[in-house]
Amino acid sequence: MRDMKRAAMDVHARVRTPLRAHEAAALISWTYNLGDGALRTSTLLRKLNAGEKTAVPDEMRRWINQGGKPLVGLLRRRWAEAAIFIGKDPVNACVRAWREIDSLDDWPAF
Numbered sequence: 001m002r003d004m005k006r007a008a009m010d011v012h013a014r015v016r017t018p019l020r021a022h023e024a025a026a027l028i029s030w031t032y033n034l035g036d037g038a039l040r041t042s043t044l045l046r047k048l049n050a051g052e053k054t055a056v057p058d059e060m061r062r063w064i065n066q067g068g069k070p071l072v073g074l075l076r077r078r079w080a081e082a083a084i085f086i087g088k089d090p091v092n093a094c095v096r097a098w099r100e101i102d103s104l105d106d107w108p109a110f
Helices: 002-014 021-034 036-041 043-049 053-061 072-085 090-100
Strands: none
Touching (some): 072 090
16 A cells, blocks of 8 residues: 555656546556656656647557566556556456457557
């Protein structure tokens, strides 16, 4: 809970454009997983603060590497976060990510 609160504070401090609750929730999840350093230096934040909300899902998709290697599990997580960001039901987004994404080439339409 402490870590999630920290991620929420980081998002609040760095994002300069108004967010809806579902957009904030997705960014908090993303920041919780990747850390404030990733948020602070990301193209995602730069585009978001420039008002380019539609760019956020594609920017989230870029963050699927661990130890320099892309992972299907991280792709699933990023897809779910992107779906939540655009307003999809969080539970359904997570279920769909695990049911529909089996390879690094998968990125189902929202």
